[in-house]
Amino acid sequence: MILWSKHGIRVRKLEEGDADRLVQWLSDPRVLEYYEGRDRPHDMAMVQEHFYRERQIEACIIQLDDRDIGYIQYYPVDPEEREVYGYGEGDGRIFGMDQFIGEPDCWNRGIGTKLIQGMVSYLTNTLQADTIVMDPQTWNTRALRVYEKCGFRKIRLLEKREWHEGEYRDCWLIEYSPADREEKQMNRYSQTLNHLVGYFESELKALPVEEFRQKPGPAKWSKQEIVGHLCDSAVNNHLRFVKIKLSAHPVSLEGYDQERWVDLHGYQEQYTKPDIIMLWVMLNRQIAHVLDTLTVEDYGKACILPGGGEATLDWLVSDYLEHMRHHFRQILGPEPVERAKAGK
Structure with a gap:
């Protein structure tokens, strides 16, 4: 046949x-x-x-x-x-x-x-x-x-x-x-991010302050510090996304020492629970706006990862969202994160 x-x-x-x-x-x-x-x-x-x-x-x-x-x-x-x-x-x-x-x-x-x-x-x-x-x-x-x-x-x-x-x-x-579907796929990232931010903001606000600030061990992050780390992730990835969009050539990405960033910012001592949540929300709303400006061609642009490998902006954005889900599994447990993925 x-x-x-x-x-x-x-x-x-x-x-x-x-x-x-x-x-x-x-x-x-x-x-x-x-x-x-x-x-x-x-x-x-x-x-x-x-x-x-x-x-x-x-x-x-x-x-x-x-x-x-x-x-x-x-x-x-x-x-x-x-x-x-x-x-x-x-x-x-x-x-x-x-x-x-x-x-x-x-x-x-x-x-x-x-x-x-x-x-x-x-x-x-x-x-x-x-x-x-x-x-x-x-x-x-x-x-x-x-x-x-x-x-x-x-x-x-x-x-x-x-x-x-x-x-x-x-x-x-x-x-x-197909070309008419690619634009919808690109918009999906900003829609997904806005959905996750709204959902997780409500879940974080519902946590008791004592639970939010409790450290499981001297060298372990509290849930508040994990949110602080997600703020650092947002800052670094926002810069990466903007640099890649504005560059005509592959951008070499710099890594960052996540432990030292969290210590330097004093997320456990210097922020109240409402302040750290609001900071995380606003940083990600800014990223969602950047994602709305990206074209199919932007998402196909290459970048050099800190470890030397090559990836596209599409992969980087997808990885950013998965990194966020990973840490919210630590904060909230797996079931709320699965509900967020399902749009419930």
């Missing part, structure tokens, strides 16, 4: 007779370097296990002018993987895809770009995908250039994500969203 055909490229569903071709491709070290790893050549048993028994995946063969040249698969991203990637139930229909061109003489001819463009069109127009994701390994810069050319953008770094040739490799989560 043919799914789509365009510019001489055709994608059809995998058939039983394709197994020999898969064995041929996946025993070629040149292909394995980019797909399963050169230490995992496939025999017929492995091909049958990996490509014919998984029914949640739509497995397909790529053809060029009626010649079989590679393999592509797509699948709805399951709830567990959605959570790993940072997507919720309200993020719509999300599909993942993976592929390889198994004939090396078809490399570096622009075929990969046409393939990805055609598959994206099929998934978004025919299957009504809201988002398409892939997680290529970070070292595979050639593939990443193709994906970015086709409209994918880096979202976040997935450290030690995939076992490949004897070690766990870092991967990029990359995403494609």
Whole structure:
């Protein structure tokens, strides 16, 4: 069954007779370097296990002018993987895809770009995908250039994500969203932040002062000091977000000594409970305003993390929100934070 055909490229569903071709491709070290790893050549048993028994995946063969040249698969991203990637139930229909061109003489001819463009069109127009994701390994810069050319953008770094040739490799989560939906995705961050601030402000105000200020140990932060740390996080990340937006080049981010910042500001002694809550609220309202000004292009801008890794502004904002949730789990417990995520 043919799914789509365009510019001489055709994608059809995998058939039983394709197994020999898969064995041929996946025993070629040149292909394995980019797909399963050169230490995992496939025999017929492995091909049958990996490509014919998984029914949640739509497995397909790529053809060029009626010649079989590679393999592509797509699948709805399951709830567990959605959570790993940072997507919720309200993020719509999300599909993942993976592929390889198994004939090396078809490399570096622009075929990969046409393939990805055609598959994206099929998934978004025919299957009504809201988002398409892939997680290529970070070292595979050639593939990443193709994906970015086709409209994918880096979202976040997935450290030690995939076992490949004897070690766990870092991967990029990359995403494609139709243009009219991307703007809505961008606005979602400011909406989420404003929601969390309003929700957590009410929860903090309901805590007894004694509980809020109690230190669990001499070297442990009180809940009031944790909120102070979140103020420091807001100050540092506000500056990062603004610098990245205003820069035409990747910004190198500086770290900060969170323990010394909390000590220096004297959050336990110098602030009343209402004052520390109000400071945290106002700092985050300011950040939410900045997020409202960011464009799709801004969110795709790169930055250099304090540890030397690379990330996008999109990843940085998402990480800021998750850092906030993490500390509110310490302050309030897990259930209120889950209610906040669900919008209750």
